[in-house]
Amino acid sequence: MKTVKIITASVFAVVIFGLSALCIFLPKNDYSDSERRYLKAFPELSLETLISGRFMSGFEDYALDNFPFRDTFRSIKAAVSLKVFGRLDNNDIYEHNGYITETEYPLDEKSIDRAAKIFKKINDDYLTGKNANVYFSLIPDKNYFLAKESGHLSIDYEKMVSSIKSKTDFMTYVDIFPLLSIEDYYKTDTHWKQESIVDVAEYIAKAMGADVKTEYKQNQLAKPFYGVYYGQYALPLEAEKITYLTNETLENCVVYDGENRKNISVYDMEKANGKDPYEIYLSGPISYITIENPDAETDKELVIFRDSFGSSIAPLMAEGYSKITLVDIRYVFTDIVCKMVDFENADVLFLYSAIVLNNSDTFK
Amino acid sequence: MLFSSITFLYYFLPCVLILYFIAPRKLKNSVLFAVSLVFYAWGEPVYVLLMAVSIAMGYICGLAVERFRGKTLSKVFLAISVAISLGFLGYFKYADFFIENFNAATGLSVKLLNIALPIGISFYTFQLISYSIDVYRGEKAQKNPINLAAYVTMFPQLIAGPIVRYADIARMLTERKHTLDAFSSGVTRFVFGLGKKILIANTLGELCDVFKASDDKSVLFYWLYAVAYALHVYFDFSGYSDMAIGLGRMFGFDFMENFNYPFISSNAAEFWRRWHISLGSWFRDYVYIPMGGNKVSKPRWFFNILTVWFLTGFWHGAAWTFIVWGLFFAALLTLEKLCLNKILKKSKLVSHIYVIIAVLVSFVIFNAASLGEAGEYIGAMFGAGKVPAVSQEFFYYFKSYALTLAIAIVGATPLVKQAVLKIKENKTGNLVVSIAQPIAVAALLVVMTAYLVDGSFNPFLYFRF
Numbered sequence A: 001m002k003t004v005k006i007i008t009a010s011v012f013a014v015v016i017f018g019l020s021a022l023c024i025f026l027p028k029n030d031y032s033d034s035e036r037r038y039l040k041a042f043p044e045l046s047l048e049t050l051i052s053g054r055f056m057s058g059f060e061d062y063a064l065d066n067f068p069f070r071d072t073f074r075s076i077k078a079a080v081s082l083k084v085f086g087r088l089d090n091n092d093i094y095e096h097n098g099y100i101t102e103t104e105y106p107l108d109e110k111s112i113d114r115a116a117k118i119f120k121k122i123n124d125d126y127l128t129g130k131n132a133n134v135y136f137s138l139i140p141d142k143n144y145f146l147a148k149e150s151g152h153l154s155i156d157y158e159k160m161v162s163s164i165k166s167k168t169d170f171m172t173y174v175d176i177f178p179l180l181s182i183e184d185y186y187k188t189d190t191h192w193k194q195e196s197i198v199d200v201a202e203y204i205a206k207a208m209g210a211d212v213k214t215e216y217k218q219n220q221l222a223k224p225f226y227g228v229y230y231g232q233y234a235l236p237l238e239a240e241k242i243t244y245l246t247n248e249t250l251e252n253c254v255v256y257d258g259e260n261r262k263n264i265s266v267y268d269m270e271k272a273n274g275k276d277p278y279e280i281y282l283s284g285p286i287s288y289i290t291i292e293n294p295d296a297e298t299d300k301e302l303v304i305f306r307d308s309f310g311s312s313i314a315p316l317m318a319e320g321y322s323k324i325t326l327v328d329i330r331y332v333f334t335d336i337v338c339k340m341v342d343f344e345n346a347d348v349l350f351l352y353s354a355i356v357l358n359n360s361d362t363f364k
Numbered sequence B: 001m002l003f004s005s006i007t008f009l010y011y012f013l014p015c016v017l018i019l020y021f022i023a024p025r026k027l028k029n030s031v032l033f034a035v036s037l038v039f040y041a042w043g044e045p046v047y048v049l050l051m052a053v054s055i056a057m058g059y060i061c062g063l064a065v066e067r068f069r070g071k072t073l074s075k076v077f078l079a080i081s082v083a084i085s086l087g088f089l090g091y092f093k094y095a096d097f098f099i100e101n102f103n104a105a106t107g108l109s110v111k112l113l114n115i116a117l118p119i120g121i122s123f124y125t126f127q128l129i130s131y132s133i134d135v136y137r138g139e140k141a142q143k144n145p146i147n148l149a150a151y152v153t154m155f156p157q158l159i160a161g162p163i164v165r166y167a168d169i170a171r172m173l174t175e176r177k178h179t180l181d182a183f184s185s186g187v188t189r190f191v192f193g194l195g196k197k198i199l200i201a202n203t204l205g206e207l208c209d210v211f212k213a214s215d216d217k218s219v220l221f222y223w224l225y226a227v228a229y230a231l232h233v234y235f236d237f238s239g240y241s242d243m244a245i246g247l248g249r250m251f252g253f254d255f256m257e258n259f260n261y262p263f264i265s266s267n268a269a270e271f272w273r274r275w276h277i278s279l280g281s282w283f284r285d286y287v288y289i290p291m292g293g294n295k296v297s298k299p300r301w302f303f304n305i306l307t308v309w310f311l312t313g314f315w316h317g318a319a320w321t322f323i324v325w326g327l328f329f330a331a332l333l334t335l336e337k338l339c340l341n342k343i344l345k346k347s348k349l350v351s352h353i354y355v356i357i358a359v360l361v362s363f364v365i366f367n368a369a370s371l372g373e374a375g376e377y378i379g380a381m382f383g384a385g386k387v388p389a390v391s392q393e394f395f396y397y398f399k400s401y402a403l404t405l406a407i408a409i410v411g412a413t414p415l416v417k418q419a420v421l422k423i424k425e426n427k428t429g430n431l432v433v434s435i436a437q438p439i440a441v442a443a444l445l446v447v448m449t450a451y452l453v454d455g456s457f458n459p460f461l462y463f464r465f
Helices: A002-025 A047-052 A054-065 A070-084 A109-127 A143-150 A157-167 A198-207 A228-233 A248-252 A309-320 A334-338 B006-022 B025-043 B048-067 B072-106 B121-136 B145-153 B166-175 B180-213 B219-250 B268-274 B277-288 B298-316 B320-344 B348-367 B371-381 B392-411 B415-423 B427-454
Strands: A093-096 A099-102 A133-139 A217-220 A243-246 A254-257 A262-264 A288-292 A301-306 A323-327 A347-353
Touching (some): A002 B006, A002 B180, A002 B427, A054 B006, A093 A143, A099 A228, A243 A248, A248 A309, A288 A309, A309 A323, B006 B025, B025 B145, B048 B072, B072 B121, B121 B145, B121 B277, B180 B392, B180 B427, B219 B348, B219 B371, B219 B392, B268 B277, B320 B348, B348 B371, B392 B415
Parallel strands (some): A133 A347, A301 A323
Antiparallel strands (some): A093 A099, A254 A288, A288 A323
C-alpha cells in the first residue's frame, strides 16, 4: 500500500511539475494554425494592471493560449467528449460521413428581417429607376445536408427562404438548393468547391438572362487544405486539395481591388500559401472588387452583393458579363460602397449563404 | 484564482508546494498565509485589504474576549467582533438589496451603491465569527496573528468552504503532521474533485445555459434542466469541497466533510444533514441551538426553524429567490415534523421521490433570475403555461448529455464507493484498485488539463455566495 501512495504522489508531482516546467520554459508561438488566430501574449506587468486585475485576467488567457502541446490536449478533449461522454458535438462542431460543420441553430427571424430591410434599402435608395434587374439566391450551408440525417439541430430552411422572399418582393428568387449536395462542399471548411459549382453559376446566370457556359481547366494547389472547422473540431482528419478553374477569358480578366486600390488576379497565388488557402479566390475578404472581361460579347454588367461564397462563383460568371462588381457589405458601410457602383441597366444579384443571413448583424 | 484553471494547477500550485515543503516548520503557516494572500489577490486585488482588516479586527477582539473572559467586557468584545463582521458582510453583500427593497416599498429612489461582491466574504466572515464565538465559549485565543491569518485565509477553503471552524482546526495550526499517507490521499481527493468539477459540473452547466437561451422549451426540457441544474450545483460545490479537503490533507490539515450523498435522503431534514454540512452545522451551532433549538414551545420551535432557514437562504445571496428558497425548506421541514414524516416512513420509494422532486423544485427557485421566472419554470414543469410536452431541442440535448447525466446520477449515490470497497475486500480486487488509483489520477489530470485548455466555461458557482 505504501508503494501505491508513493506512486500516486509521484504521478501527481510528475504531471504538475513537468507540465509546469514546460509552461515556463518551452518557446511560445504567436499564432495557432489550427485555430487561425493569434495567441495571447504575456500581459503588461505594472502596478496599474495589477490593481485593476488586468494583469491577472491577461495572464489567465496567456497561460491557456500558450499551454504546451495545446493542439494535442484539444484533441484529447474532443475525443473524450465525443467518444467517451457520447456528446453529439464538440463546441457545436460535429462530423457526419467525414464532413465537419458547425451547428447553425436556431433560425434567427430578427436577423432575416434585418437582412431583408438592408436589401430593401439598397433597392429603394440605389436601384429604383435604374432599370436594374434584381435577383436573390440563398446558398445552403452544410447543415442543410447533414443535420437531419445525423440527428443534429438545424434551422428551417424553407421558413428562411419564404421569410426572406416575403420581405423582398422586388427581387426574383433563384433556387439553387436542388443543384447542390454535400459533396459540393469541402469536408473541413464552410465553403463550396469551385469545381463543383460550375452548374450553379450557369443556372443563376441563365436565370438572369446571361450565358456563361464555357470550358475550364482544373488546377490544383499543392498545399494541403485544412478548412476552418479542422482546428475547431480538433480531431485528426485528412487534408483536401483546393482546385481552381481557369480559361482564356479568366486569364484576360482585369481584376481591381477597390478597397486597397490596386489590380489583383482572379486567383491570388500568394494567398495559396497563406493561413487560409481559400482566400486564393479573389484574394479573400475584400469589400469592393471589379472584374472586367475585355473579351465579353456583351456590355451587360452584374453587381453581386455577396459573402465569401461569392469569391469562388463570381469568376465563373465572367463569361457572360463585361463587368462584375462584387460588394461585401460586411466590411464596408452600405451607403459608402453603393455610391461607388453604377447600377444602370445592371443585373443585381444578392447571393448569400444561410449562415450569413442568420447572422446578419455583420452587415454594415 | 480558480482551482480548475491552468494558472492554479501549473503555476500557482507547483510554486506553493515547493515553498511550503522547503520552509522550516515554524514558517509553514507564514508561507500558507503569504500564498493565500496571492491566491485571493489574484481575483480580488483590492478586497485583500478588506480581508486583512477583518482578520486584524478578529485577532484583537479574540484577545480581548479572552482577556476579559467571565466579565461583561468579554461579551462586549464578542458583540463588537460579530457586529463588525456582519457589518462588512451586510455592506458589501446586502446594501444594494436593502436599498432596492426600500425604494420599492417607499417609492423613493435612493441611489444604489453598486458594490462588487468580494469573493468568499460569506465564508471567511463566518469563519471569523466562529473564531470569536469559540473563544468566548472557552477556546484559547490565537496569540500568533500569522496563525489566525493562516486559518482565515487558507487558500484551499478560502473562497468556497467548507466553513472550517476554529475549534476544529486550532490544534492543527501548530501541531499538524505531514505524512505520505495524507499527501497521497489528498492528491487523490483533489484530482477526483477536480474531475467532478470539470467533467461533470461544467458540462451540465453548459446544458443549463443552453436551456436558458432556448426558444424551444418543453415540459420535458424544463425537467431536464431541473435535473441538470441540481446535479450541476452538487458536482460543482462538492467537487470544490473535495478539492479543498484534498489540498488541506496535502498541507497536513483535516477539514470536515461537506457532502454525504444528499440525493439519497429520505426527507428534507436528512438532505440538509448531507448537503453543505459545514454551513448547516454552523447555523445549527451558532444560531439554532443558541435560540433554544427544539427544546422550546412548538410555536417558538417553528419560529427558530423559520429564522435559521431564512438566514440560510439569505446567506446564499442578496435576492428574494434565495430567501424563498430557504423558506421553502423551512416549510418542508416544518411539514415533515408536523405530519409528513409519518407518511414518508411508510415507503422508501415515495420518500425518495418526494425528496428528489422537492430538491429539483428548490434549485429551480435557487437559480431563477426572479421569483416570476421561478414561478414560470415550476409551472411549466407541471404542465402550466401551454408549454408543449416535448421539443426538438429536448431530444437533441437529452441525447447529447445522456451519458454525462447518467454518470452524474450514479456518481451522486454511494454506489461507486460501495463497489470499490466491495472489490477491495479480496486480495486481487485490492491489488487492481491499488494499481488503478495512480493510473486514474494520471489519466484524470491529463483529461482535465485537456478540458481546461479547450474550454472556456469554468466559473465556480459558490464564488458568488
